[in-house]
Amino acid sequence: MINLKKIEMTYDDHGTKINALKLKELQVKDGEKVAFIGSSGCGKTTLFNLISGMLTPTKGNVIVEDIDITTLTESERDLFRANHIGYIFQDFNLFPDFTVLQNVVLPMSFSKRYSKNEMEKEALSMLKRVGLENKKDQKVKTLSGGEKQRVAIARSIVNKPNVILADEPTGNLDYKNGAKIMDLILQIAKEEKATLLVITHNNSQLELFDRSINIEDLNEAIK
Amino acid sequence: MILQFIKTNILSKKLKNFLTIFAIMISLTLIICIQNISSQLVSNVENQTKEYDLIVGKTGSGIGLALNSIFYYGVPEGNIDINYLEKLSSNKYVKKVVPIGMGDNYRGYKIIGTTPNYFSGDLYKLADGRFIENEQEAVLGSTIAKKGNMKIGDKFKSTHGLGGATEEAEDEDEHHHHDFEYTVVGILEPTNTPNDTVLFTTIETLWHAHGLHHDEDEDHDEHEHNDEEHEEEHEHEEEVEENKVLSSHAIGGAKEEIEDSTALITALLIRAKDMSSQTMLYNELSNDNNVQVIIPNQALREFLNYIKIFTIVITLIASVSVIISIIMLFITMLTSSIEQRKDTSILRALGASRGTIFVINICQMLVLAIIGVILGCILSHVLIAIIGNYIVTNYGLYMSGLVFQKEEVFAMLITILLSLLAGIIPALMVYKTDATKYLK
Ligand SMILES: Nc1ncnc2c1ncn2[C@@H]1O[C@H](COP(=O)(O)OP(=O)(O)OP(=O)(O)O)[C@@H](O)[C@H]1O
Ligand SMILES: [Mg+2]
Numbered sequence: 001m002i003n004l005k006k007i008e009m010t011y012d013d014h015g016t017k018i019n020a021l022k023l024k025e026l027q028v029k030d031g032e033k034v035a036f037i038g039s040s041g042c043g044k045t046t047l048f049n050l051i052s053g054m055l056t057p058t059k060g061n062v063i064v065e066d067i068d069i070t071t072l073t074e075s076e077r078d079l080f081r082a083n084h085i086g087y088i089f090q091d092f093n094l095f096p097d098f099t100v101l102q103n104v105v106l107p108m109s110f111s112k113r114y115s116k117n118e119m120e121k122e123a124l125s126m127l128k129r130v131g132l133e134n135k136k137d138q139k140v141k142t143l144s145g146g147e148k149q150r151v152a153i154a155r156s157i158v159n160k161p162n163v164i165l166a167d168e169p170t171g172n173l174d175y176k177n178g179a180k181i182m183d184l185i186l187q188i189a190k191e192e193k194a195t196l197l198v199i200t201h202n203n204s205q206l207e208l209f210d211r212s213i214n215i216e217d218l219n220e221a222i223k
Numbered sequence: 224m225i226l227q228f229i230k231t232n233i234l235s236k237k238l239k240n241f242l243t244i245f246a247i248m249i250s251l252t253l254i255i256c257i258q259n260i261s262s263q264l265v266s267n268v269e270n271q272t273k274e275y276d277l278i279v280g281k282t283g284s285g286i287g288l289a290l291n292s293i294f295y296y297g298v299p300e301g302n303i304d305i306n307y308l309e310k311l312s313s314n315k316y317v318k319k320v321v322p323i324g325m326g327d328n329y330r331g332y333k334i335i336g337t338t339p340n341y342f343s344g345d346l347y348k349l350a351d352g353r354f355i356e357n358e359q360e361a362v363l364g365s366t367i368a369k370k371g372n373m374k375i376g377d378k379f380k381s382t383h384g385l386g387g388a389t390e391e392a393e394d395e396d397e398h399h400h401h402d403f404e405y406t407v408v409g410i411l412e413p414t415n416t417p418n419d420t421v422l423f424t425t426i427e428t429l430w431h432a433h434g435l436h437h438d439e440d441e442d443h444d445e446h447e448h449n450d451e452e453h454e455e456e457h458e459h460e461e462e463v464e465e466n467k468v469l470s471s472h473a474i475g476g477a478k479e480e481i482e483d484s485t486a487l488i489t490a491l492l493i494r495a496k497d498m499s500s501q502t503m504l505y506n507e508l509s510n511d512n513n514v515q516v517i518i519p520n521q522a523l524r525e526f527l528n529y530i531k532i533f534t535i536v537i538t539l540i541a542s543v544s545v546i547i548s549i550i551m552l553f554i555t556m557l558t559s560s561i562e563q564r565k566d567t568s569i570l571r572a573l574g575a576s577r578g579t580i581f582v583i584n585i586c587q588m589l590v591l592a593i594i595g596v597i598l599g600c601i602l603s604h605v606l607i608a609i610i611g612n613y614i615v616t617n618y619g620l621y622m623s624g625l626v627f628q629k630e631e632v633f634a635m636l637i638t639i640l641l642s643l644l645a646g647i648i649p650a651l652m653v654y655k656t657d658a659t660k661y662l663k
Contacts, residue, residue, distance in 0.1 A: 082574020
């Protein structure tokens with residue numbers, strides 16, 4: 001369960017205040033698959049960063065998995081993020097000089113969930129699920145865009161997160177690949193019984209989700 | 224995995240990291256080399272000169288006499304009258320006087336003729352056998368024994384001339400071999416001094432080798448030195464012809480007549496009874512125009528001063544180079560910290576704390592600094608060994624690549640510390656990065 005109450009997010013950009021987001025209420029139930037839409041700059045990424053604890057709201061509370069993360073210290077939030085949130089980005093945000101396997105193993109050192117021996121085994125089984133076990137020792141920079149995003153999907157679930165946040169995951173892929181990746185994300189989220197939040201500009205994908213939310217309509221800061 | 228991350232991260236930016244390591248390595252090498260070499264030179268000189276207060280030799284260059292009689296370096300100016308040995312032995316200011324003669328070599332290593340009391344004092348320690356007592360006995364420097372695989376009881380023949388390492392390879396037939404044999408009675412412990420590369424025998428043995436006495440044949444008219452093979456002493460040889468003095472000497476108990484009294488005492492090493500004796504002796508001998516007297520410390524002070532000034536200059540240059548390379552490092556780290564903002568943001572999104580990221584950055588810096596320092600240490604000692612080898616063969620001053628000094632460890636630690644300091648500001652910048660700005 002994700003629960004945001006009376007959220008306000010104001011950026012301070014060298015003294016100038018930017019009101020990016022103001023929400024009365026937003027709730028997402030466990031296991032729900034929600035698509036977020038809205039024009040550029042309407043605050044979608046800001047919302048995700050609030051849910052993951054990368055940002056703390058200027059006002060209001062963010063409750064994820066019954067934890068009010070606004071009450072946590074920064075390092076507690078980091079640990080929370082490592083254990084509960086899986087991130088997938090438009091730009092993949094992998095380490096190109098690292099191998100596929102190394103990229104997937106990396107977040108495990110922050111979650112403190114696995115012992116050293118388990119890490120590689122677990123990462124390999126994740127790679128199997130996205131169909132990349134045969135490329136485990138290849139450097140990420142040698143992969144295609146679709147393959148990169150599959151590595152990122154594998155990486156997002158190694159720590160068994162309850163929430164998967166995907167910020168325009170198909171934005172850098174062609175139509176065919178994008179569709180495949182979106183299917184994979186939905187399938188993996190289902191298998192993991194994770195709550196899935198996806199930001200997308202592709203309206204044809206909306207029917208794949210339980211519901212879609214237009215942040216532009218919700219965000220009182222831009223009205 | 225974090226270590227793995229650091230490793231892969233360093234390896235993925237090979238060129239930049241190589242330059243950083245290279246800069247640290249070169250500046251440290253410079254500092255270590257100059258400090259190490261100069262302190263080895265200085266301690267070498269100081270160690271070797273502390274045994275004697277005065278050196279008497281043929282008039283000429285003071286430094287030349289000091290280098291020749293203390294480091295066995297170069298060709299002596301000539302020989303002095305044997306009367307001086309006798310006169311000084313009975314001088315009330317003198318505690319100990321030791322003659323030194325040279326003129327022969329064994330495979331290019333100088334044979335030093337002296338008296339058994341040369342070895343009193345703590346400069347000489349035996350690895351095996353005993354010190355010389357009788358004629359035709361030899362004590363070997365450790366290097367010679369090792370290279371020639373020689374042991375106590377071995378016999379060898381000497382060659383005329385002062386040798387020098389370069390002669391070693393020459394055709395031995397061209398040299399005049401003395402036809403009697405030396406017996407090895409002792410081998411010195413390695414000392415890292417010029418003593419490692421000379422042989423010692425009694426000074427009478429040298430005289431004997433040169434047919435100067437012991438023949439009981441007092442009418443021995445011309446001594447049969449072949450002038451052509453006597454190049455080093457050629458100049459002095461002419462003098463000898465006009466300058467024959469009959470004298471006696473009191474070494475080994477036997478008083479023997481020698482016709483060529485000026486042969487083969489190249490220097491007298493003197494230990495005075497005390498400070499004032501030293502002054503008295505010095506004044507006394509300074510008035511004698513036939514010889515020069517030097518205070519080894521003083522004679523070499525000029526030499527040492529050159530070394531010291533040289534050291535200071537090079538150390539300054541090296542320090543500037545260290546500072547420049549640290550600044551370079553700082554800039555490298557700064558630019559890479561900007562590049563690293565994105566990497567940092569990704570790590571943060573994956574759940575890494577700011578602390579972890581700070582540690583990763585500092586560790587990367589530390590790894591580069593330590594690699595640079597270790598390489599610098601290795602490179603500098605290889606260089607010292609090479610330079611040392613050159614100095615040994617050319618100047619007789621001993622230098623080893625295996626001498627480590629605490630100043631070096633200090634320089635290494637300082638370098639690592641400075642690198643860390645240079646790394647801290649960029650690492651702090653990364654630490655403060657707002658991760659959400661760089662993720663898309
Ligand atoms: N770190 C920041 N500092 C200052 N202003 C910011 C920052 N991040 C976002 N903003 C501002 O907040 C507003 C919302 O930005 P956000 O990135 O959430 O939009 P978005 O809906 O994700 O847009 P897009 O679809 O283009 O990704 C924008 O006006 C943006 O300029
Ligand atoms: Mg966005």
